[in-house]
């Protein structure tokens with residue numbers, strides 16, 4: 001394996017031999033072998049690709065989204081490599097375009113629960129987001145025309161389920177997790193607070209940015225990753241997933257106790273302290289902002305904030 005920062009172009013060998021991607025987020029920690037799986041638009045087609053050094057290398061599959069690819073039981077490491085695209089030229093899409101479900105955990109960092117004056121939960125607080133909220137890296141987060149005042153960011157580690165599962169014991173949860181990605185659980189706070197359930201504040205179009213890719217779980221310890229959210233370069237959230245109240249394995253166990261989780265399901269695990277609402281004065285998102293969320297070992301998800309275009313459909 002090359003060292004961090006070294007180049008190794010792959011040379012047409014199976015992608016499994018090139019599991020490490022050596023990008024700017026290399027922190028010097030040894031994560032061992034893993035893959036970064038992206039989706040991108042190339043010549044009008046959506047392709048699933050592996051990130052190798054500073055290139056996307058298409059994987060030889062007819063599937064253009066992870067839920068179908070994962071459900072088919074394909075071993076990603078064994079797929080042949082195809083066309084290459086420089087990352088600097090790539091049009092990245094959300095790594096999971098149409099998950100069977102997007103589940104989310106609220107108040108799952110102690111400091112975030114406390115900054116909102118809330119009790120630290122003893123049972124996971126679960127809600128859902130509609131898949132229409134998903135956008136990829138670089139796509140615009142809308143400031144809603146009818147609710148522009150309380151739009152907020154939430155940097156989160158997200159789990160991608162790798163296989164259909166039910167009643168998963170905590171100590172076997174790793175077996176059903178395909179990998180992890182970065183998610184921004186964008187929230188319209190006034191709509192979130194206007195009813196007992198959070199959904200109407202959590203599922204506005206474009207309010208589920210995801211990416212830049214999925215890091216497969218082989219060697220990543222999801223419970224010791226630094227998570228940093230920046231808005232226009234200013235650090236707003238700076239925490240570590242070791243502060244999760246219910247960790248990834250607890251969450252998979254809890255959810256699958258009640259219902260079957262399908263391959264490709266995305267689970268946002270909660271946000272740490274530092275959301276815009278609880279700064280004094282509050283720092284809500286406005287048009288022209290840029291939100292970047294970095295999770296160690298995965299990468300950085302960056303999205304601009306834009307005005308909602310005329311999206312009326314009748």
Ligand code: MG
Pocket residue numbers: 104105106154156185268270271
């Ligand atoms: Mg959240």
